[in-house]
Amino acid sequence: MGLKKSVEVKPASGKLGVLLPGMGAVATTFIAGVLAVRRGLAQPIGSLTEMGTIRLGKRTENRVPKIRDYVSLAETSDMVFGGWDLFSENAYEAAKRAGVLENEQLAQIKDELSQIAPMKAVFEQAWVKNLHGEHVKKGSSKMDLAEQLMEDIKRFKADNGCDRLVAVWCGSTEVYREPTEVHSTLAKFEDGLRNSNDDIAPSQIYAYACAKLGVPYANGAPNMSVDIPCIQELARETRTPIAGKDYKTGQTLMKTILAPGLKARMLGLEGWYSTNILGNRDGEVLDDPDSFKSKEISKLGVLDHILQPDKYPELYEGFTHLVRINYYPPRGDNKEGWDNIDIKGWLGYPMQIKVNFLCRDSILAAPIVLDLARFMDFAQRADMHGIQEWLSFYFKSPMTPPGLYPEHDLFIQLMKLKNTLRYTKGDELITHLGAEYYD
Numbered sequence: 001m002g003l004k005k006s007v008e009v010k011p012a013s014g015k016l017g018v019l020l021p022g023m024g025a026v027a028t029t030f031i032a033g034v035l036a037v038r039r040g041l042a043q044p045i046g047s048l049t050e051m052g053t054i055r056l057g058k059r060t061e062n063r064v065p066k067i068r069d070y071v072s073l074a075e076t077s078d079m080v081f082g083g084w085d086l087f088s089e090n091a092y093e094a095a096k097r098a099g100v101l102e103n104e105q106l107a108q109i110k111d112e113l114s115q116i117a118p119m120k121a122v123f124e125q126a127w128v129k130n131l132h133g134e135h136v137k138k139g140s141s142k143m144d145l146a147e148q149l150m151e152d153i154k155r156f157k158a159d160n161g162c163d164r165l166v167a168v169w170c171g172s173t174e175v176y177r178e179p180t181e182v183h184s185t186l187a188k189f190e191d192g193l194r195n196s197n198d199d200i201a202p203s204q205i206y207a208y209a210c211a212k213l214g215v216p217y218a219n220g221a222p223n224m225s226v227d228i229p230c231i232q233e234l235a236r237e238t239r240t241p242i243a244g245k246d247y248k249t250g251q252t253l254m255k256t257i258l259a260p261g262l263k264a265r266m267l268g269l270e271g272w273y274s275t276n277i278l279g280n281r282d283g284e285v286l287d288d289p290d291s292f293k294s295k296e297i298s299k300l301g302v303l304d305h306i307l308q309p310d311k312y313p314e315l316y317e318g319f320t321h322l323v324r325i326n327y328y329p330p331r332g333d334n335k336e337g338w339d340n341i342d343i344k345g346w347l348g349y350p351m352q353i354k355v356n357f358l359c360r361d362s363i364l365a366a367p368i369v370l371d372l373a374r375f376m377d378f379a380q381r382a383d384m385h386g387i388q389e390w391l392s393f394y395f396k397s398p399m400t401p402p403g404l405y406p407e408h409d410l411f412i413q414l415m416k417l418k419n420t421l422r423y424t425k426g427d428e429l430i431t432h433l434g435a436e437y438y439d
């Protein structure tokens with residue numbers, strides 16, 4: 001990738017339709033938040049595309065525009081929202097039930113929120129055992145269901161006069177299953193859809209429908225929806241951006257902030273024990289061990305990749321890493337996480353760090369949905385198709401091409417994201433070398 005090559009980016013003109021498979025706590029907190037922000041009723045805190053800046057040139061030049069003024073991104077006023085769910089409640093009712101935002105705040109945007117009703121879902125009980133909903137499509141095969149989704153997408157686009165679309169998965173975590181032969185090529189996957197192969201998950205049917213129509217698809221859950229060869233082949237064919245997986249919010253966000261710091265100072269790690277209590281519907285779904293397995297795999301990977309025990313065996317070989325999530329209804333969406341970190345310093349002396357994070361799950365996730373919707377749309381207008389590794393910043397398990405390990409360090413991820421934006425504008429990448437100030 002040369003340093004001075006600008007990319008032609010089509011302008012963000014017209015309306016952007018944001019499609020959300022799964023309209024529960026995260027999706028409704030995102031939509032309600034955008035509606036409140038664009039009416040000037042609240043601040044978009046946590047969103048890089050709203051609040052973040054980007055330094056250009058030397059530190060002495062004082063050129064630090066907002067990211068949104070630097071690259072062309074969809075305005076919130078140009079966004080229209082739609083989606084699917086197996087519960088027929090509209091976005092106002094779903095937001096009330098989720099209990100994340102206060103009633104008075106929801107009342108201010110009730111009219112707009114109530115008009116957003118989910119389309120019928122593609123759903124199969126075997127993949128999310130703890131949910132039972134009726135607002136579900138029927139079809140003669142999984143291919144028929146994919147075609148119904150494509151009809152939904154086209155109708156939504158026409159009815160709302162959208163210029164462009166993006167999809168951001170905000171649906172539940174599906175049970176963990178390794179990809180099989182049916183996922184190995186697009187032709188086999190399409191055969192599998194026609195034969196309603198049991199190994200094809202509902203989320204993969206959404207991913208297929210979107211990629212087939214060239215709708216960028218970001219995956220907010222740990223599901224194997226776009227990191228399978230068949231969907232990647234389709235994304236290449238239709239030049240569609242794909243990204244995932246699993247929003248990096250509460251405890252994992254903290255881990256990818258703290259672990260790079262410990263490693264930077266060459267402090268060792270004996271063990272990291274993380275436990276959570278969570279009482280929302282996501283917590284209920286994760287109470288099923290098979291869905292938890294998907295989450296656990298997604299959460300466990302980060303420390304190994306950041307600490308690199310193979311390169312620093314004296315510091316990190318064999319550390320213990322445990323992650324627990326307990327469904328505890330009284331807390332609702334307000335998750336509480338505890339981390340006990342056993343570290344070691346000079347001459348091997350042990351020390352401990354305790355982190356008690358009283359967070360709000362959907363409040364942390366909603367700005368990520370906004371940024372992903374915008375950046376995925378940007379990627380498409382810049383013809384950046386396939387895996388969008390520069391968006392690793394937002395994910396617990398960032399996607400990479402086969403054979404390439406993911407970057408989990410939040411600060412490397414942020415630098416990668418900003419350098420990608422500079423690259424698209426033909427601006428100098430920032431290396432932090434700084435030798436020029438001493439010449």
Ligand SMILES: NC(=O)c1ccc[n+]([C@@H]2O[C@H](COP(=O)([O-])OP(=O)(O)OC[C@H]3O[C@@H](n4cnc5c(N)ncnc54)[C@H](O)[C@@H]3O)[C@@H](O)[C@H]2O)c1
Binds near residue numbers: 021025087133221
């Ligand atoms: N909130 C966070 O901090 C966070 C962080 C990382 C990942 N996530 C993931 O984001 C997703 C959404 O979280 P949430 O708290 O909003 O959960 P939620 O249970 O409130 O919402 C999920 C919604 O998806 C719907 N759904 C399930 N399968 C579907 C299907 N096949 N088609 C259409 N709709 C379907 C459910 O009915 C539900 O309304 C979960 O997978 C969660 O693991 C959340």
